[in-house]
Amino acid sequence: GAGVSQSPSNKVTEKGKDVELRCDPISGHTALYWYRQRLGQGLEFLIYFQGNSAPDKSGLPSDRFSAERTGESVSTLTIQRTQQEDSAVYLCASSLFPEQFFGPGTRLTVL
Amino acid sequence: AQRVTQPEKLLSVFKGAPVELKCNYSYSGSPELFWYVQYSRQRLQLLLRHISRESIKGFTADLNKGETSFHLKKPFAQEEDSAMYYCALSTNAGNMLTFGGGTRLMVKP
Numbered sequence: 001g002a003g004v005s006q007s008p009s010n011k012v013t014e015k016g017k018d019v020e021l022r023c024d025p026i027s028g029h030t031a032l033y034w035y036r037q038r039l040g041q042g043l044e045f046l047i048y049f050q051g052n053s054a055p056d057k058s059g060l061p062s063d064r065f066s067a068e069r070t071g072e073s074v075s076t077l078t079i080q081r082t083q084q085e086d087s088a089v090y091l092c093a094s095s096l097f098p099e100q101f102f103g104p105g106t107r108l109t110v111l
Numbered sequence: 112a113q114r115v116t117q118p119e120k121l122l123s124v125f126k127g128a129p130v131e132l133k134c135n136y137s138y139s140g141s142p143e144l145f146w147y148v149q150y151s152r153q154r155l156q157l158l159l160r161h162i163s164r165e166s167i168k169g170f171t172a173d174l175n176k177g178e179t180s181f182h183l184k185k186p187f188a189q190e191e192d193s194a195m196y197y198c199a200l201s202t203n204a205g206n207m208l209t210f211g212g213g214t215r216l217m218v219k220p
Contacts, residue, residue: 045209
């Protein structure tokens with residue numbers, strides 16, 4: 001079957017605009033994670049969804065960042081009023097535990 | 112809070128030479144450690160995890176709790192091993208991963 005997919009693959013936006021990133025996990029995977037990878041750095045955890053439990057938002061860097069997940073399917077990560085420091089690759093992963101399967105990422109560039 | 116450190120950003124070796132990618136961690140509990148790999152133009156994928164204690168593509172990694180290390184080793188590097196390698200740690204809480212900064216391995220012919 002298909003792996004984790006993300007869209008768009010690339011997004012260029014202007015400072016101050018809102019952006020929405022999408023993740024389609026592997027069917028049946030109950031857990032979904034968002035990570036951010038800035039240039040030359042490792043991945044930073046952002047948010048975690050597990051089934052119907054309240055999401056773990058402990059990694060979100062500011063209140064401009066939010067994410068939703070519909071049941072055990074698609075998730076969207078929204079960044080409001082984007083700043084240049086938001087430029088990064090945003091990676092989504094889904095899991096049945098313990099292995100996480102990663103999507104190809106969305107490269108966000110804020111001008 | 113937990114932390115993962117990969118001291119080398121770049122490691123360059125010749126084909127057939129041994130390779131060791133270093134990983135150190137800090138966490139007060141009992142972590143689960145992973146190595147993930149990203150080949151050129153491919154997505155990040157799991158290479159191995161310490162609990163399974165298996166060898167994948169000739170790579171092994173042993174968890175040393177005394178030294179809080181989880182170094183990745185291979186006795187004879189191959190050109191196709193060239194990639195970015197990330198060490199990652201998971202606690203029991205939520206299974207989210209804490210990643211190191213990554214090491215780029217270049218295997219020269």
